[in-house]
Amino acid sequence: MTRDHFPGPPAPAGRAVLYLGWQREPVESLRRLGADVTCLVTPELRCTAREQGFEGPLAVARDHTDTEDALGALAELGLKPSDFAVVCTEDEFAVVAAAVLRSLSGAQEAAVPTALALRDKAYQKQRARAAGVPVADWVRCPDLDAVRECPIEPPFVVKPPSGAGSQHTWIVREPADLDVAEPRSGPWLVERFVPGEELHVDGVVREGRVLLVSVSRYLHNVIEVHDGRLVASATLDDTDSALAAEVAALTGRVLAALDYRDGVYHLEAFHEDGRLTFGECAGRIGGGLIHETVLAKYGIDLYDEWAAAALGRPSPAAAREVRALKDSFGWVNLPARPGRLRILPGREEIEARPGVVEGQVWAKPGDTIGDHRLGSHLLVAKALVRAPSEAVTREQLAAVAEWFGRTVEVDPTEAADE
Structure with missing residues (x-):
């Protein structure tokens, strides 16, 4: 991969x-x-x-x-x-x-308006709602004082309008939660909290036609990284074909609303009681090992698709029939406690774990590691897993993360102790 x-x-x-x-x-x-x-x-x-x-x-x-x-x-x-x-x-x-x-x-x-819609979450939601896409209520606030006075009742999510990786993002469950908010200037996007499981959708769109829709389910909703939860996901099983079809339809409506006609995309939505609510969409390849997951599952290289779209060349995926492997593929970001890395498992050790088909190491002993709860992009290694079903993939992702957490050793630093 x-x-x-x-x-x-x-x-x-x-x-x-x-x-x-x-x-x-x-x-x-x-x-x-x-x-x-x-x-x-x-x-x-x-x-x-x-x-x-x-x-x-x-x-x-x-x-x-x-x-x-x-x-x-x-x-x-x-x-x-x-x-x-x-x-x-x-x-x-x-x-x-x-x-x-x-x-x-x-x-x-x-295409400046489309580029803005792919970045500014408020503008994005405005265009999606105007097209009839289900979207949670939101308010754009210039500062935290305006957040405290916004008409949306808790629980709600506060985030930068153009953020990424769940950085500077948190859930407000009661007004007192704002009293310990981070000292960062606005503006802020306040968004009604959406319950349910979080899905991510990755694929290719060319000339307004969606060529690939890969649907995965997060092990935990991404915002829970701030509570120390894993950032990981697994592709849906064939038994969830009805849900996948609904997600594909939602994806097509969102991309059309944003007038995003050529490129790759990473979209997130929430699913609860048979209802889908659009979260957000980016015109890029998703993080984690999403590129590797799509390549393994569908044989589609999203970087090559992105480059072909950027250069106005034909889509490689459009030139052949795309067939998905039946197995489920999943990935997990492997974090470490804050401090200085002393012992870190290597790629071969990660790939020796049950179900793991690829390991990546993004740090080395001696590196100083920050608190991974600050954002979904903070990690020291990654693992890609293949299994016969989503349920088994999820079990193996949790197992490799548990093993990694026991194996990695970190010496505390003064910064980590503060």
Whole structure:
């Protein structure tokens, strides 16, 4: 399920592409399709790109998600957006900046409103509700004082309008919960709490037609990461085909409402008592091991699909019949307690656990680890599991996480003790 390492130089006929940020996999996919890629990066990402073998041009900005910084970094190299046939990114935080720069390049369809709808949760929900999609009530508040006075009664969820990974997100079950809110400036999105199980949907849309719908169920709703719960999911069984069909229909309505016609998507919804409620949608590949799960289950490489859409090339999935394996696949983010890592299981040890078909290690002994309860992106390793059913997959995901938690050893630090 892992991808090949960074390829050689692109073909001479490649198109000039500006990529905002640095992520090895999407840049690899662009270059495999003949793109001549320039990356617009921060100083830190510049070092990472070089360490990972990228030898192409790098424009260095203080903040690659800021259009002013981006234009200045390009000007330093004597470049401007119109020098590129394509401006794109798989970095969620740079989606709007890429659309704005694309509009400056003279593109006929800048799609800035769609990019904004894929980022700003309030605008997204507004467009979805206008299209008749079930959405929880929400209010956008400029600060915490306005949150305290909002008309939505607890329980409700407070989050940044353009956040990701459940960072700076929490449930308010009673007014007193706001008295210990984090000291972060607004604005805030207040959203009525939706009970039920959380699903995520991942796939491909081209020319407004949804080509792939992969439906998975989280072991615990993602916001529960703040209570120390695992971030993990497993694909649905065939016995849930009716639910999968309803989710697919909801997904199509949401993507149409956002006017998102070409690319990959990661959508979340809540299911309770036979009812679906739309949560949010991003125009990127989901985190965890969602890419690996889709590749294993359907044989579809979402990075290649993303790159083909960005370059206006035909979808690889559309060229063949997509068939799903019957087995369930699932993934789990493996965290560690805050502190300095002393002993960390390796990839081979993770892959030796029952059902595990791929392990990834994202840290090393000696690294200082923060509190994984702050967001779903904080982890030290990952595992991909295959089993005959969703129920067994869920059991094996919990088992490998329990084993990992017993095996990893962390020395407390002063910062972790505070």
